[in-house]
Amino acid sequence: MNLLTVGTVAFDDIETPLGKADKIVGGACTYISLAASYFEKNINLVSVIGDDFPQEMLDLLKSKGVNLDGLQIKEGEKSFFWAGKYHDDLNSRDTLDTQLNVLADFDPVLPDSYKDDPFVMLGNLTPDVQMKVIEQMTTKPKFIAMDTMNFWMDIALDRLKEVLKKIDCLIVNDEEARQLSGEHSLVKAADAIIKMGPRFLIIKKGEHGALLFYDGDIFFAPALPLAEVFDPTGAGDTFAGGFMGYLAQTGDTSFENMKRAVIFGSAMASFCVEKFGTERLQELTAVDIKNRVNKFVQLVNFDAKI
Amino acid sequence: MNLLTVGTVAFDDIETPLGKADKIVGGACTYISLAASYFEKNINLVSVIGDDFPQEMLDLLKSKGVNLDGLQIKEGEKSFFWAGKYHDDLNSRDTLDTQLNVLADFDPVLPDSYKDDPFVMLGNLTPDVQMKVIEQMTTKPKFIAMDTMNFWMDIALDRLKEVLKKIDCLIVNDEEARQLSGEHSLVKAADAIIKMGPRFLIIKKGEHGALLFYDGDIFFAPALPLAEVFDPTGAGDTFAGGFMGYLAQTGDTSFENMKRAVIFGSAMASFCVEKFGTERLQELTAVDIKNRVNKFVQLVNFDAKI
Numbered sequence: 015m016n017l018l019t020v021g022t023v024a025f026d027d028i029e030t031p032l033g034k035a036d037k038i039v040g041g042a043c044t045y046i047s048l049a050a051s052y053f054e055k056n057i058n059l060v061s062v063i064g065d066d067f068p069q070e071m072l073d074l075l076k077s078k079g080v081n082l083d084g085l086q087i088k089e090g091e092k093s094f095f096w097a098g099k100y101h102d103d104l105n106s107r108d109t110l111d112t113q114l115n116v117l118a119d120f121d122p123v124l125p126d127s128y129k130d131d132p133f134v135m136l137g138n139l140t141p142d143v144q145m146k147v148i149e150q151m152t153t154k155p156k157f158i159a160m161d162t163m164n165f166w167m168d169i170a171l172d173r174l175k176e177v178l179k180k181i182d183c184l185i186v187n188d189e190e191a192r193q194l195s196g197e198h199s200l201v202k203a204a205d206a207i208i209k210m211g212p213r214f215l216i217i218k219k220g221e222h223g224a225l226l227f228y229d230g231d232i233f234f235a236p237a238l239p240l241a242e243v244f245d246p247t248g249a250g251d252t253f254a255g256g257f258m259g260y261l262a263q264t265g266d267t268s269f270e271n272m273k274r275a276v277i278f279g280s281a282m283a284s285f286c287v288e289k290f291g292t293e294r295l296q297e298l299t300a301v302d303i304k305n306r307v308n309k310f311v312q313l314v315n316f317d318a319k320i
Numbered sequence: 321m322n323l324l325t326v327g328t329v330a331f332d333d334i335e336t337p338l339g340k341a342d343k344i345v346g347g348a349c350t351y352i353s354l355a356a357s358y359f360e361k362n363i364n365l366v367s368v369i370g371d372d373f374p375q376e377m378l379d380l381l382k383s384k385g386v387n388l389d390g391l392q393i394k395e396g397e398k399s400f401f402w403a404g405k406y407h408d409d410l411n412s413r414d415t416l417d418t419q420l421n422v423l424a425d426f427d428p429v430l431p432d433s434y435k436d437d438p439f440v441m442l443g444n445l446t447p448d449v450q451m452k453v454i455e456q457m458t459t460k461p462k463f464i465a466m467d468t469m470n471f472w473m474d475i476a477l478d479r480l481k482e483v484l485k486k487i488d489c490l491i492v493n494d495e496e497a498r499q500l501s502g503e504h505s506l507v508k509a510a511d512a513i514i515k516m517g518p519r520f521l522i523i524k525k526g527e528h529g530a531l532l533f534y535d536g537d538i539f540f541a542p543a544l545p546l547a548e549v550f551d552p553t554g555a556g557d558t559f560a561g562g563f564m565g566y567l568a569q570t571g572d573t574s575f576e577n578m579k580r581a582v583i584f585g586s587a588m589a590s591f592c593v594e595k596f597g598t599e600r601l602q603e604l605t606a607v608d609i610k611n612r613v614n615k616f617v618q619l620v621n622f623d624a625k626i
Contacts (some may be wrong), residue, residue, distance in 0.1 A: 103504065198409065201547040222528040225545060234619045236540045239531060241507040275624040307624060313540045314620040316579040320615060 015156070016056040017262040018128055020147050021137020021251070023061040024087065028290060029096035029188065030104065030245050038291040041094065042137030042161065044217060045248035049255025049282040050135070052079035052303060054262040058128040059317045060084035060147060063179040064081060074296060082124040084122075088116045104243050105220060124150040133262040135254060136160035136181070138279040141173040148180050157267050159183040159258055161250070165192050182267075183214035185254050191217045200225060201232075211244045216257070218250055226276050228269050235276045236313055238284040238306075245290045249283040252295060255314045256282030281306040321462070322362045323568035324434055324589075325353045326453050327557070328423060329391065333403035334596060336410065336551050344597040345377045347400065348443035348467065351554035354601040355561025355588040355612075356441070357384035358609060360568040364434040366390035366453060368422045370398040380602060385449040389431040394422045407568060410549050411526060423549035430456040431445020439568040441560060442487070447479040454486050463573050465489040465520075465564055467556070473499050481516060488573075489520035491560050497523045506531060520578065522563070524556055534575050534583050541582045542619055544590040551596045555589040562588030587612040 021043030028035045043061045050057055057080045065087060097111035122143055130153035136144045138161040148158065155190060158181040166174050178184065184207060192198055195206035204215050204227040215227040216247070219237075226233040257279030264271055281303060288294045321431055334341045343625035349367045356600065363386045371393060378388060403417040429447055436459035442450045446468040454464065464487040467492030472480050473496070490513060498504055510521050510533040521533040525543075532539040563585030570577055587609060594600045 060542070112425060118476065159506050199547050199549075203543050219528070222525065223542070232543070232545055233622070234542045234617060235621075237544065238540055239507050239540070243505075274625065277624070279623060311624045314542075316539065316583060317576065318583070318617045319580060 015054070015133055015262050016125075016131040017050055017054045017060045017133040017153075017258055017263045018057060018060065018131040018147075018245030019043050019050065019135050019137070019255070019258075020060045020122065020144070021139060022094050022159075023059075023063050023067070024094035024096060025096075025284065026247060026291065027057065027110070028245055028247050031100065031102050032242070032244050033290065035245075035290040037049070037301055039317075040096070040246075040248060040291055042139075042251040042291060044075075045251035045295065046135055046137055046255035046258070047075060047080045047287065048292055049252040049279075049286070050079065050259030050262065051080060052282070052298060052300070053220040053278070054133075055079040057081060058084060058125075058131055060122050060124060060128070062086040062088060062120045064116050065089050067093050084123070084128055086116075086120075086123070087216065091116045098247070100246065117278055118295055121146050122150075126221050129153065132156040132265070133258060134158040134259040137251060137254070139162050139306065141166055141177045144177050145173065146181070148177070156265075157182045157261060159185055159254065161185050161254055162190065164190055164193050178207075178211040181212050183216065184212040185216045185218065185250075185257070187218045187250065191215075204232075216276065218253060220246070220249075224253065224280060226272060228272065231269065233269075233273045235273075236308060236310065237279045237280060238313065240284065240287065243287045246287050247291065249286045252286040253279040253283040255279070277307060277310050278303075281310060321360070321439055321568050321573045322364060322375040322437040323356055323360045323439040323564055324366065324430075324437040324448070324453075324461075325441045325442065325443070325561070326355065326366045327352055327430065327432060327445060327467075328400050329365075329369050330400035330402060332401075332553060333416070334551055334553050335405040337406065337408050338548070338550050341551075341596040343401075345374065345620070346402070346554060346597055348554075348557040350377075350381075351557035351592065351601065352441055352443055352561035352564070352599060353381060353386045354384065354598055355558040355585075355592075356387060356568065358588070358604060358606070359562070359565035359584070361385045363387060364390060364437055366383045366428050366430060366434070368392040368394060368426045371395050372421050373399050373600065385606050387433075390429070390434055392426075393420075394427070397422045404553070405574075406552065408592065410550075410552055416514040416542065426454050428456075431555055432443070432558030435459065438462040439564060440464040441564040443557060444469050445559070447476050447483045450454075450483050451479065454483070459470065463488045463567060464521070465491055465560065467491050467560055468496065470496055470499050484513075484517040487518050489522065491522045491524065491556075491563070493524045493526065495558065496599075497521075510538075522582065524559060526552070526555075530559065530582055530586060531579060534578065539575075539579045539582065541579075541586045542616065544615060544619065546593065549593045552593050553597065555592045556567040558592040561585070583613060583616050584609075587616060
């Protein structure tokens with residue numbers, strides 16, 4: 015079933031302890047769409063870029079089934095740019111530069127053909143833009159998931175809470191869940207956030223895995239222990255893309271299927287960090303993904319004998 | 321099969337964000353033995369206390385099948401004492417006071433009846449004391465596990481490395497594994513530590529679960545997400561006690577059974593933090609434990625469909 019993806023398509027400068035990459039293609043919607051494309055073949059992208067974006071990357075997205083009718087290209091303007099440097103433990107990073115460029119006045123416009131997409135993934139953007147996308151849907155989507163960040167909780171909390179009432183699943187990291195709820199315990203944070211609107215909540219804990227909360231139940235997906243992490247950039251968006259791609263492909267939003275989707279999202283994220291930027295996400299095969307998911311099964315599988 | 325437990329039996333002052341307890345019974349060997357007693361009925365304890373220790377706690381241990389023939393009671397001396405205060409996140413703590421007392425010149429003496437115990441759990445003590453226990457065994461144990469800490473890596477690394485050559489399983493936390501190996505990645509740290517001697521390595525990550533490494537394979541056990549943690553003191557020792565108690569009870573040291581043992585250890589640790597000190601560990605039933613292990617099964621269980 016069609017998947018609508020919304021978020022940034024952008025350039026990143028990235029420095030990690032293992033290397034440096036300048037002006038490579040990044041952006042939440044790029045990672046989301048690439049990861050989802052391994053599962054769902056009908057992806058409708060909504061974003062904005064300048065006229066500085068490489069055609070070959072657009073061609074690559076198209077070749078993977080990503081429809082770009084909703085991608086605005088602003089002549090004479092520049093794409094969104096972010097530069098960051100990771101600390102030695104790769105768990106934290108400093109933002110060195112942020113240039114909003116075309117993102118400053120982004121007004122998302124959905125082509126008519128997008129307006130009845132049953133699955134919607136709203137990448138991290140201002141709550142206003144996320145709301146504008148939801149409001150353009152003519153058919154109520156089967157499942158809307160969204161990402162957000164601390165920054166919007168600081169400056170646009172009321173609007174963010176309005177959007178939370180419209181969605182089915184919030185995907186945030188542990189610190190974001192704590193800030194949004196005011197609770198340190200993730201169990202209490204989940205209770206508080208689910209009361210704000212979304213039926214499902216996913217809390218990402220980076221190298222410590224992810225928790226899926228639904229109706230008093232909790233599912234835990236580990237992260238794969240890796241010998242080397244090259245670049246964590248985009249891992250969270252890749253998780254969201256794999257998760258939503260799997261849900262859209264199967265069309266099944268039961269809790270049981272959601273668990274599988276979290277594992278597929280985790281598997282995609284484990285690939286993402288193996289190379290810089292989107293590099294690893296461009297070259298995967300179905301067998302790679304199947305083998306990786308099997309590793310997750312092995313990692314937690316035991317015979318309880320009880 | 322008999323389980324030999326070695327470590328401190330002591331008093332703790334504990335302050336957490338949820339309360340304060342003064343001079344309550346603690347010590348690694350107390351937690352280890354109590355947790356193990358729910359699985360293995362023949363536990364032989366080796367430790368040292370002063371004449372200030374409450375008889376009712378000794379009676380409780382005996383009532384749970386813990387043999388105290390190896391417990392030295394020093395007349396006119398005081399038991400080991402530790403005071404600590406946890407930070408708000410409960411992940412870190414400050415040591416406010418440490419009084420070695422009887423522990424300063426502890427010379428472990430094994431009763432003859434302990435010397436052929438097939439399972440041995442060496443709680444955190446000086447590597448010298450740990451080695452002295454191993455050297456007194458007349459029959460080579462089937463399985464020796466041990467805990468240690470950063471402090472011994474700082475001041476007695478060579479002796480610690482000698483002990484590591486004699487054991488089957490090291491149980492440490494993530495920071496200890498990193499310091500011992502000099503590697504940040506836990507996968508690389510595990511490779512390095514296993515080369516030092518132990519066939520099995522368990523890396524505890526507190527609220528983020530535990531990893532079991534063996535022969536290139538990894539098993540991950542989650543921690544149970546809890547709404548409230550009252551007191552993390554002794555959780556790591558309780559994990560070790562549950563783990564070794566389960567192994568001793570089953571007498572099976574295969575990797576498959578070791579996985580189950582890690583889950584049982586995690587379940588016992590999840591009880592430990594629910595009340596202050598050893599309180600929760602004194603009152604459990606077999607049904608409590610079975611239900612808790614079931615929660616772990618539910619937490620990670622999914623049908624991969626691949």
